Amino acid sequence: MATTSDAMGLIGPVGRRRSALAADWRAPDGRRTLQLFLATVWLLDAVLQFQPYMFTKAFGNQMIASRAVGNPSGLAGQINWAGHTIGHHAMASNTIFAFVQLFIALGIAWRPTVKIALAGSVVWSIAVWWIGEGLGGVLTATANPVSDAPGAVILYALLAVLLWPTDRQPSTAAFVAARPLGAPAARGLWLLLWGSFVYDALLAANRSPQALHDMFASMAAGQPHWLASVDTAAAGLVAHRGLAFSIVLAVLFGLIALGAFLPSAAARTTVVMAIALSALIWVVGQRFGDVFSGSGTDLNTGPLLILLAVAFWPRRLTDAPAPDQSSDPSLSLGVSAA
């Protein structure tokens, strides 16, 4: 007979409900660790969504609606409509947004629900990328990977796919991200992403002499003193040298894009380059996702690109991947006697 003690999971006499260690629980492997980092970022997004600013009309009417600028008229109309609707029902809509992200984060973190949460995160990410980020500005002529292109939220969807808890090639996956789709597909996605950065870096609006300078100079306002100093120094460094720096960035992005196709040693070098460049962009170009402003909604693309790069770190083929932990039925149904 169930009692309050039983319901609370408190320990009672022998034979009643208590907790014990599950014999088949395994410590997180590489993929599970990356899933947990992804869950941490989702959790941060969820809590940022609870900031007071997000419950005001300005979130919808200004922040979201501003994403319509530069987009084709059809998409711009949809974004404007969504922005004003959200602004009109700010309290209810933002509460929903925040809790959806919270459930995604905790769902990824709790093993029995990781697949549902990752699948939900893909759907949610695509919807937000479309309406909330205006497709990351990729249809505008000003998308810039240093600032936020292609939009952080689509990277969540990409990570969810590449960290999906299934194994196409259980014992021969060259890197973690190759486990669900296979190495060719994963490399193709990597090439598409970093190749788009090459394209964006060389857009006319981004390669002009003062483009980068103007971007960094405008970022200094409202930031902690040390961060403002970094942005000011960066602005000074790239002043009148926008074309040269854009070309350098394009070359780096291109090397990283091709790195996934290189032998292991060279691939590891390009992964390290990707991590370093992403970290630099996150600090200098993205101001840690603007979390210090009181209106930042996420950490921007920097941390996600770092996670992605780690997922492409070439493994030694003698390291067999751990069994899929999240789909282990014993985790949700309890263990059974052999």
Next chain:
Amino acid sequence: MLATSGYCVARLVAARAWKRTINRDTNIAHTADAVAMAGMLVGALKTLPDGVWEIVFAFFTLWFAARAARAFHRHGFGGFDGGHEHLVSHYLSHFTMAGAMLSMFVQAGPSTAGSSSGVMSAMGGGGTSNLSELTLLMVIILFGSAVWHADSLTIYTTARRALVGAGAPLANGWPDSSAGGAHISPSFDAVHRGPETSGTPRLAPRLETACHIALCITMGYMLILLL
């Protein structure tokens, strides 16, 4: 937070009454965290002056720093206690929690008991923190701890099933899956032992973990308001 603090106090009482193992220092710290945060969120629930809380959390910060150092010295970075807990990360996460609470009180400025203003009014968002980067680091650590603890919830299963199958031997505190009992939980005699009392089962570890998760998330939110 009030519910969390009440539950943590109940755990301290129940553990003594039922002779179950808990992390006493962790539970006391959780109680203090929850009571302090309740007072920060709702001024009417404020129990002690800010200065007293600063002393309390300064003590906890030093306490958990010392425990982490001792665990590292005795067991190394990868050491586990007699059950499952990774010692150094356990103490470091609570060191961060205590440090975060101390940081909140120090940065938010003075207020009096019973005042509805003060700490929460200082947390209006938009940068009251003079230690933004440290605050962001604490937020990331807290959320990482919450996520890792959520992952570890499935380390526990109900021991009713443990009584059905044969016991699996423990190796260094972990069930030995190579012994052929990979899908069979350990017997009651081999269940998780707490750090203080060998042989006594832990009290409601999943609820304890849930409390930790709730505290980390709430604390992280309050730190974000300070950014």
